[in-house]
Amino acid sequence: MNFKVLKSETVFHGKVFDVKLDEIEYNRTGNKAIRQTAIHPGGAVIIPVTNDGKLVFISQYRFAHNETLLELPAGKLEKGEDPKLCAERELKEETGYSSSKITKLGKIYTTPGFCNEVLYIFLAKDLIDGDHAREEGEEGIELKYFTLKEIDEKIKSGEIVDAKTISAVYMYKVMYNV
Structure with missing residues (x-):
C-alpha cells in the first residue's frame, strides 16, 4: 500500500450496509484524502x-x-x-x-x-x-x-x-x- 490510514470510523449503520469513512495519508507526498466505503456482508x-x-x-x-x-x-x-x-x-x-x-x-x-x-x-x-x-x-x-x-x-x-x-x-x- 502506498498510504496509511490516519482515522477510520463508521458514520452510518444501515439494515443492508454500513458506511465507513477513512482518512488516509499518501506515503510519498504526505497528501491526505478521504475514502468512503460501503461495508456489505456479501x-x-x-x-x-x-x-x-x-x-x-x-x-x-x-x-x-x-x-x-x-x-x-x-x-x-x-x-x-x-x-x-x-x-x-x-x-x-x-x-x-x-x-x-x-x-x-x-x-x-x-x-x-x-x-x-x-x-x-x-x-x-x-x-x-x-x-x-x-x-x-x-x-x-x-x-x-x-x-x-x-x-x-x-x-x-x-x-x-x-x-x-x-x-x-x-x-x-x-x-x-x-
Whole structure:
C-alpha cells in the first residue's frame, strides 16, 4: 500500500450496509484524502439449471430502479453464514427448487471502487421441485426459464441488465464450455 490510514470510523449503520469513512495519508507526498466505503456482508448467487439445460431466472421488482428485472436467484449473507448455505436458502426461498448437487464457481466484487461486497457464485443441477418460501416483498416473483442462447439475446437487447446475473452466466459458460 502506498498510504496509511490516519482515522477510520463508521458514520452510518444501515439494515443492508454500513458506511465507513477513512482518512488516509499518501506515503510519498504526505497528501491526505478521504475514502468512503460501503461495508456489505456479501451474498450468494445461484445458477439453477434444469435437466433440459435451461437456466431458472426470477422476474423481480427492484425498488432502487423502480422496475422489474430478470435475475438469477441471490441473497445477502447472514453474519458468519457459509455462502453455500445462503445459496441453497435463496434457491429454495425464491424458486422452490432444491438440489444436492451445488458447486461453487467463484466470486465477484460487485463495485470495488466504493463497496467491499463479495458475491459467491454457485451452480445447482439435478433440481428437485418444491414449494418456495418467499420473504415479505418477494410475493410478486415469477420464474422464467431460458436457454443460454435466449439469455445472450436478452443481454444484447438490454432486457437483462443485472450485473451479478451477467457475471454469473459468463462464469458458467466459461467454466463449463457451454
